[in-house]
Amino acid sequence: MAEREEMARVFGTAAATYEAGRPDYPREAVEWMLQPARTADRAPRVADVGAGTGKLTRVAADLGAEIVAVDPDAQMLETFRLHVPGVPTFVGSAEELPLPDCSLDAVIVGQAWHWVQPDAASAEIARVLRPGGVLGLIWNIRDEHIAWVKRLTEVMSLSNAERMLAEGAPPVSAPFAAGEHRTWHWSRPMTRDTLFAMAHSRSYVLTATPEERDRIDLELGRLCDDIGAVGEATVDLPYATEAFRFVRP
Template sequence: MTTAEEREKRRQAGSFGAVADAYERGRPPYPPEAVAWLVPERARAVVDLGAGTGKLTRALRAPGREVIAVEPSAGMRERFSQVLPGVRVLDGTGESIPLPDSSVDTVVCAQAWHWVDPRRAVPEIARVLRTGGRLGLVWNSRDLSAPWVAELERILRDYAAAPTEDRQVDRVVTPFGPVERQDFRWSHPMTAEEIMDMVASRSYVITLEDAAREELLGRVRRLLEAERPTEMPYVTEDYRAELESL
């Protein structure tokens, strides 16, 4: 990755706080079966890394389990605290987690692993995990097998490239064991306005010049007016790896 690409990646990664409300309205939750596959039932302390407004956090909560959110954006942390006032949210990143050594059972990162530097994040996550702990990575991806969703994707790609093309899953290395993958197909009920919020909360849309962003959003709105969708089909991509040794 060139220096210019790294600067653009940092700019996009830091853009979410400005659209925290749209993010909360437009981003989907995570299906329970995908969360159950990621997080062992025995896990008593779980970190939601890059928690955003708490979309995954809500699904991670369970009786007898403490969930701790870690989120670098002040705007996102503020919105998180409004939505989930009873959950601890800390200022931190994948490369710097403000928790003691060997203090949690599972670290889960939703929609955010592509933003981290795995060379630093992998040992940092291993540091906070207890022996036998687990790292889980998850992405909700729009299901392009639906023609109108494929057209939505084509519109978006006319303006910017998604930063998620490199999942960096292959960079989960020692002291973690092999990475397993499981996909879950499902649909999330959404209004046209919620789909607009989903589009507007993408980093590569937030950081467009004003004129280009308005043009893109106008094209998306016209597509939705023609198609009148009532749900968004998703594929949830789950990855998990166990901590083997330090």
């Protein structure tokens, strides 16, 4: 558990790289996650937990949510505030939320549930949700049906998220029961620089030895040459966005 917590906090050391390299979330996927949380008389009250640099927060805010951001890494929240000014931020985690009981319509977690302790996080999120509130989990996963994308993963190694989702739905505990799942397919134009930023924002690379990082950079450079990602030229990186929603009884 201590190692997992330490890994989850390495992203703040490369927050600007994370912002440049990681994709945004499809608006329709976030809208689907929030749909059970909407009421007729007001905007949904939402917490983005593991908010990072605010990529998921921005979409939810654009959809009209009244939102706060929670992240365990104070460095990450500094970058968050540069990109999403005016949104309240709190240092905290899915297992320990600095928020009142029954105060939220939704908790959303982007690219981060694989870092949490599911039993403790599920119970804590249920505490801050009103009955009928929703827990939304979302990941952008590269679509490895394309040969060069599979090669990209081989260069960078599988992430913890990719390993978890390969085994099925993310583990969520009581009081949440079985949830719903949907997938969206799309692509993101990437330059050589953004491909490198994406790779350098991953926990495996951030914690790798200098020798391993050199190996990754060398092989990634060769891959970019082979697919024509040279200079400002772009290639389309296909993604599958996997979204899950669970309603609090």
